Amino acid sequence: MTIREIVIAPDPVLKKVCDPVDAVDDGIRTLMDDMLETMYKAPGIGLAACQIGVTKRVIVVDVSDDKEEKRPYCMANPEIIWESEEYSAYQEGCLSLPEQYAEVERPAAVRISYLDREGKRQELEATDLLATCIQHEIDHLNGVLFIDHISKLKRGMIMKKLKKLTANQ
Template sequence: MTIRPLVILPDPLLRRVCDPVAVVDDEVRALADDMLETMYDAPGIGLAACQIGVMRRVVVLDIAREEDEPAPMVLVNPEIVWSSDELSTYQEGCLSIPDFYEDVERPAAVRVRFLDRNGAAQEIEADGLLATCVQHEVDHLDGVLFIDHISKLKRDRVVRKFAKAAKEASRTPA
């Protein structure tokens, strides 16, 4: 397993739609293992493949608390097939937008269909933090960031901040 570098805003890869995975094979499982290693190292509770520069529809999640046993999930080609009318608000952050957090309102519960790490079709219902995390990561696969769910003023401010930081970093010799 390898810790991979994270793609950070304003990288245009974060706005691209990821390609479906044709078959869950050893390469996809190795990708998922690298993603889990990267997510735990960051630390985070979810990671989409595009966040490490791989444009495939693969997501890893683990919402277990630090004191609990890890409970990693691998979702290949996840698709939200139902969302509740009831909404909930969580303060979200993103490994690709470090140190920025904002309240985001999303459906309180979802049903998601996906392939597991063995290629078996699965469907789960999620609520609470898991529902929020699934929606956040599936958004990534579609080129959508959590900041797209906040006011334009706040979104523009954070995008400018990260664009400025990227510009300054590119001018600084290594």
């Protein structure tokens, strides 16, 4: 497994719509492993392939409290097939927008269809933080950042801070 460099906004790769995965093969499994390693090291609870510069529809998520007992989900071609009418709000952050946070409202529960590490079609019903995290990562695959869900004023302030941060590196 390799720890990859995380792409920081406003890098244009973060605004691209990612390509579907044709088949979950050894290359995709290696990508998933690298993404998990990168996410845990950051540390984070979710990562989309585009956040390491790979425009494939792959996400990894692990919201378990106990980092000794990891419970990751590795998903290729994840798709929301149902969402609840109830919404919940979470203070979201993102590894590609370091040290930036905003409250975002999303459906409180979702059902996801995806291909697992073995290439088998799976469905998962998620609630609470897991639902929020999966929706956040699927947004990445569609070129959407969490700041696209907040007011233009707040988004502008965050992007200004990020431009300063990246200019100083």
